[in-house]
Structures are given as structure tokens and as C-alpha cells.
Amino acid sequence: MEDAGIEEAEVSGGAEFAPALVAAHPLGSSVAVAVGPELRVFDLKAGSAVSLSDDSGGSSHSDAIRAISFSANGVLFASAGDDKLVKVWKTDSWCCIRTITSEKRASAVAISNDGTHLTFADKFGVVWLVTMEESVGGQKPTDNKPVSILGHYCSIITSMKFSPDGRYIATADRDFKIRITLFPERPLRGVHEIQSFCLGHTDFVSCIAFTCLSEGPSFLLSGGGDSTVRLWDYINGCLLDTCQVRDKVEELIETSETGDNNLAVTDICPTNDGSLVAVAIQSLNGVMLLACDLVTKKLSFLKVMTMEKSYIPTSLSSSFSADLLWTVMGASNMPNQATSQLFTRLKIIPNFKKDPLASSDHVPTVLEDSEVPHGEKLLLALQGSLDIGKQEEVLASVLAALKVSMHKMLVKKHYSEERREQRKRGRNDKKIKKRNICSSCDHRFVACT
Template sequence: MEDEEGAHGQEAETSPALIAINPLEKCVVVAIGSELRAFDLEGYKTVSLIDDSGGPPHTEDIRAICFGKGGSLFASAANDKFVKVWATDSWSCIRTVKSEKRVSSVAISHDEQYVLFADKFGVIWVFSLNVGDGNGSTIKDAAPLFGHYCSIITSLKYSPDGQYIASADRDFKIRVTSFPKRPLEEAHEIQSFCLGHTDYVTCLSFISSPDSDQPFLLSGSGDSTVRLWDFLSGCQLDTCEIGLKAGLLGLDQEETTAAVTDLCAYPDGSLIAVAIWGLKGVALLSYNFADRVLSFSKVVTAGHVFAPTSLGISSTIKRIWMAMGASDRKSHGRSVLACITVIEALAPDEMIRVLEDGEVPGGKKMLEGLQGRTDLAGEETAVAMAAEEAIAAIRNLLVKRQFSVEDRESRKKGRGDRKHKERYN
């Protein structure tokens, strides 16, 4: 049966709000629609982004954002097929690269010399930040590194030491690949496959024991589980049935009603925050390195309608940042705001606080810059609308839409793909 949105999928489509935190919590960025909103937490000011790379600005919904490990670089990728790299000291765009397909994920190497991005055909591309003049960059600046061919990549994460890249896809797979020292010249090697999820994998995160150099990989999925992996061997160490423990699943419910949509973790694994489709708040887990066990702690709510679409965390300060919102639903001609909430927590078994507006880093000035307004108290209708649009946006990303034969042929004709035959000569 054709999905109700099949014939008008593009008119009805929305994209979820995204949040990224500088590793040292110097600044925070929210992407909503085609707009990037940045706030300098040290200078206590809203940041104006300057795009002087020679490429056009983002004109369509931004689908992926990230900081580099050192925090000096930031990357954004959008449905307009542009990947942009920003220098965070000046917040100027230093590189613009064009992809043939829409981009689904982006990552910056730990030495901040290379940027990886994945397109919706399942190919992962790499380009260097040390070549070219940065003026009107094109797809020729990027080279294919490897791929999950014909499967959409949902997440790209570097291991803590930067030697491996973990990639997840819509076909239940997690692949761990050694990252070449010279990725434009050397071949990659597959380290392992982490197989065990029974539905699409949505998100990845690494954790490390303070007493060991061995990091571990966390993954969240549409099968409503968070799983822990020894990623070097591909061995699954533990599984947490997070949807069931959070009270979202019963024996008569479908697993897809409690898909994990995002997760983030303190580097030492003392706290893992999980966003679940339909959960008004976040579920908290912890990891016992000695026993190799994931433990569910509690659900923390931040208002009766707040359902986060994206989570962020710094590597130094134990705070969880949550964003909720979605891009404009153009067919309805209305704008939907973004909502930001911050949770302060040292560990799941210690006191956890949802910070008031005046307590969050940057205070109400930060909220005004990232949300578009400060005090949302008394605006239940606006917040409820944002929650409704956010849930719809997450659904657009997770649930594969069905199209009739006529619609598929029409979409193919209007795609406008450009084939560069010279790449294969």
C-alpha cells in the first residue's frame, strides 16, 4: 500500500533540530532547517557565521553537524548537497564541497586534516583541508573512501584514538574501518563488523575506561535497544532493552514505536543519555567496565511535551544538552521554534537536575540566540507544536516511505543527478 505521504512526501517533509557542543563547551550550535545558530559561551554572545568560501550558503535543511576533537573546526551538511567546514575562532566558512547525493552524516578527523561525509547512496567520501584554494570547491576535491553501498549511512564516529571510523546504516550493520594515515592515497582496511541489531542503526558513541586504553562502542537502533561492542573484534558485550525499561513497550506493541533516535555518553561511560522516539525526556544508563554490563537507571523528563530530537555533550563538563524542534513545514506556511534544555548530572545514581533558564550556560541570552525566543513559559501551544513537528521529522528520517511506480519514475526524472564519467576513466 502506498504511504499517505508518498505522493506529497517532499511537501510534507520536515527535518529535526540538531545540537552540537564544542568539546571544551566553549560554544554550542543548533541547526534547524537551513539555519545555523551559534552561541559563544565564553564571550557570552551570539555568533554571526560568515561564509566566504566561494560556495553558496545552505539553502535546504541541514542534516548533519559536528565539531572536530579539538573544537577548532565545525562541519555542517545539508539537503542542498553542500558540506561546509567552519573555523570556530572566526566562525568563517573555510571550505565548501559539493556532493552528488544528499549527505546523511559528517565527521572530522582527530588531526583536523580531513573531513568525511556519507551520502544517501551509502558512499563515504573524504577530502583534505590542506589542498586547493578553498574557492568554489567541488566534488572533485573529495574521493570515495569506502561504502555501505545502497544503504543509507546514519552515523559516522571516530574512535577516541582516531585510528578507526565506525559507520552505521539502515540495514542493521555497523562497520569498523581503519582510517588510513593518507586516506587520499592509501587503501582502507576493514577491522570488523558489529552485527546483532534487528532494525536500522541510528546512532553511535564511544566510551573509554579511565584505567584502560581499550575503548568500547555504543549503538542505538530502531529495534529499541542500546548495545555495547568490543569493536576491534566485533563482539557484542551487552544489550539494554531500553524501550522496555523506559516503559514505552508492552508485549502487544511494535518495536519501532520506541526506536532509539540519538545517544551521547560521558567519555568514561559513567552516564549515557538516550533519546527514544515517543519519550518525553531522556533515558539514562551507565556502564560497568569491570562486569561489562549496561545498567538502566531512570528517565528524566524536561516538561510534559519535551521530546528531544538531538543530544549533545562536551568531553570535559558533565552536562547533557537537548534540542527539540523541526524545520518549517512549508506546506502549512508556519515556522516552528527550537527548544533547548540542559541537564546537569555527574552519574545516574547521583542528583540530577534539569537547569532553569537562568542557570543554563549562557543564560537567557543563549536561549534567545538558539531558540529564537527566551521564556517559553505560558507558550504551551508553541512548544506542543514544536514537539508535534519534531516527532514528524524523526518519523521522516526513520520510517521508509512507500511510493507508487508512477511516483518513483517521476522522482527519478526530477532528481537531477550529475554523472561524472571522468571519475571512472
């Protein structure tokens, strides 16, 4: 790869923008959207926005939230981000019961299937674990510190999931690999037994998701910067099938006009039985649907659900009990944008769980804003308010920001020898300057820092 092309991310400068995230409660009782430091929750049963509270004694998120996740039974919810905070919420009251401080910025979070352990990954590729003692007998948590359990050798972990049976934890990174690790009964001693590596992606892995038949083995789906969705036998680390999405997308968008040839897969969301997979793709104004046959172990293109031109989803989610596919678009740290005006757009696709091949009546369609559940109340709670006349302008800015963000965060930079030496000298100069300042101080070094 040419140095000039790669250094483009560095010279472009600017802030690193965090995409908006959406997560649906497994039982369909609520939906959460994270944009910037804001966490917005709507109670679908009560039909009203949720007011969050905090009994953990910790501070609220002050920087972009990078990962959100419900527990398998929906009792707990976790959020983590660039402020080095991981917060755990009880979903019956939406009260924060735990605030954990990470040493580095968090990039992924997951809760074990039995709800007894929380794992989160940081930007250095280390996975940390905390025991959730409050989930047993309603007791208050002790102040146990996170314990490192596994690592990806200084590679950003982009996605982390527990297998349906809870026996394995899957972690994906920007260095093209997926690691499947046995999750032991006593993980505080370390999660050292590697079951397999799923190797085949030729660019960063952006997302992973487990899927399984109602009765039978489970499989792993992954998407990445190489514009592919892949199906894995993760127990043995075997690649079963690969679906190239680039060709289908290029038929729908004219990349030559937009100047954007990056068609990375940004998120995937399978149905409960794995028969259908929704795929979000950078630069695609819509969602691609893939048919997934877990019996023959094949992926095939089904159709593209196109949306308005300025709407490109950044995150997808669906619950186990409902047939709605939730999609969101948005970004944090927008230029000249106040925190209270962080803007997201929400689109919902119904009939997502029904087999579209069985009947033409069940083909999913995108709901209009007037057709979404709870209508304007839900949209106002999750999208935030914004002058309608400025939507197109803001959405255009969001699109540009997200393209830069993914390039800066996930595409690994390569430098010429000369540039590499300059960076080393810059780092060494800072260390020498800091040592000189501290050595000239009468106080101890700890006090100086």
C-alpha cells in the first residue's frame, strides 16, 4: 500500500467522529440510541421517553459513547466510550448501578449470557472483565476492579460477542482477524484457551454476530472493510461462505460521481433463525438483505431496501420477540454543533423476522415517519429536535464526518521510513522534556504528574 495514500488520514486532521448506535431490548420492551455522550431510551410498552438516573456515584458520559449492549435476558444494559467510562444500567428502572473506569478508551462491550460478568475492550486491544455481583440476590456491588483476561496485541478490538451457549467469546479487530476464546467458569483467572482464529478478511473486521438454527449448531457472521459478509464455522475456524457486497452496491450508486469507493460493511444484524441478514454499508442509502441458509451454509444476495438519498445507516438492531429492524444514522462532534443538538435519524423496517422468500406479502418495507410505533413521541425522544429545513445540510455533514472517522479509526496507517523516524523523534522529545521538568521540580515525580 502506498505511503501517500495512507498518510491522507493523518493530514486530514480534525476530530474523530463517533457514529450513532442503536440497540433493541431482546424482549422488545425498549430501544436505546447513543449519539455523542448522550444515551436516549424509549419505553415501547409505556409509549414514553425514559428519564435516566444514576445511583453508582460515578459521573455521566462526557465523551462519545462507542459501544452499547443489552444482556441476553434484557435485565442489564451497558454503555462504554471515549471518556474511559463503562456504565451498567438496570433496564426495569433505567438506573445506572455501576460506573467502571477504564485505563484506556473503550471500543467494545458485552455482557455474559447469565449476566454475571461484564467485558469491555480498550483501544490497545485488551479485554477487561468485571464481576456483576449486584445481579445475584439484589445485593449492592463491591468496588472490584477490572481484570484483564485476553488481548489482541495492540490492535483495536472493533466488536465483541458471546456465543449463544455462553461457552465462547468472539473478538474482532482492525488487523483482519477474529479470535474465538473459551470462556471459562472462573474467567477472573484469565481467558487463555483459544478455540480458533477465523482468518479470511483482507481488511479490518468491523462487526460480528452469532446466529443459529432453532435446534442445532450456531454460526458466526462477520463484515468488514473488504466489502464482504462472511459465514463461519467458528468452532473450527472454517470459512463456509463469502458474499461480496461491492458489486451489488456499485450497481445502485455511482461512486465515480461521489468520489467515494469505500464500501465497508459497518454493521450486520441477523434474524433469530439466521435465515435473513441485514447489512449496513458505508455510502449505501439503505440496508442490504442477504438470505442465509444454515443448512447448506450459503449466503446469497436478496435485495436492497433503499431509503432517502441522505440517509446512510450507521447501526442496526432487532429484538428476539419483535419483527422490527431498527436503523439509525448520526455522528458526534459535528462542527458548530452543541451537545444538546446532537442529531440522529431513525428508520424502521417491519416484518424483518418473516421469511421474504415464503410470501411476497412479507417483503419488508421502510416505514414512513408517520407510521413508526408511537409516532412523533418516539422520533422526538430518539432523534432529538432540529429545524426541518436544516436536515439535509446536517445529514451531509454527518456523512462526510463518518467517512473520515472510519478511515482514521480502523484503517491502519503506514508511514515511510523518513516519516516514521520523525514520529519517533517527536515522541522521544516529549519524554525528554517531561523528564527534565520533573527532575527540576522539588516535589516527588508522582506529585508532578
